[in-house]
Amino acid sequence: GQNIDQPTEMTATEGAIVQINCTYQTSGFNGLFWYQQHAGEAPTFLSYNVLDGLEEKGRFSSFLSRSKGYSYLLLKELQMKDSASYLCAVPDSNYQLIWGAGTKLIIKP
C-alpha cells in the first residue's frame, strides 16, 4: 500500500534554515510533490522531484532519494510568512495523489 510520514509540527526562528522530512512507501514511483498550505487556504504547489538529488528554487529546495524512499524540503532565510503547513504527496499507480498529513511550521521572531 501507500504510506507517507512527516513530522506533525516544527518550530524555527526567523532568518534561520529548516528541513522538513518526508518518508514514503509506494508500489512504483511517479515523483514526489511538495505543497504549501496556509491556515484556512488551499494548497499551492512548491516543487516536484522525480530524479534523485537536490532541486533549488529560490529560498526553497527539495531533495529526493528514491532508494531510501525519502525527501526533504529545505527552507532558507525563513520569513514569518513561511508559517504554514507543508504537505508531501506522491502519486499512486493511477496517478492520484496520496497526501501526507502535513508538517505545521511555526516561525518565531
Place this chain on the structure above:
Amino acid sequence: EADIYQTPRYLVIGTGKKITLECSQTMGHDKMYWYQQDPGMELHLIHYSYGVNSTEKGDLSSESTVSRIRTEHFPLTLESARPSHTSQYLCASSEAGETEAFFGQGTRLTVV
C-alpha cells in the same frame, strides 16, 4: 495563477438540507478532484473525474455525488447534510497525464 473557482466560500446550513458546491476551472484540465479536509488534518480524496462523463469515488466514504457534464464544471452535491459533513471542501484540477494539481480557494461548510 490558477484559474479554478469555488462557490460559495462559506456556507452554514441546517441538517437535512440538500446543497451543491460549485467548482469551475478555465484551464481546460481533464482531471478534476474533490477533497475534504478538517482543520490541521490531511486531505482526503472523495471524488475525481478523468474527463466529461467520468466520475469515480475516492478513498473516503462519502454521501455526496458529483457530475461532469462539461469539462470546466465539477459540482459536488450533498443530498441530505449532516453535522458530520462540517468540513472544508477543496476542488482541484490537473492536466491529463500530469499530476500537479491546482486548487480552488475551498468551501468551508458548517451544518448545524
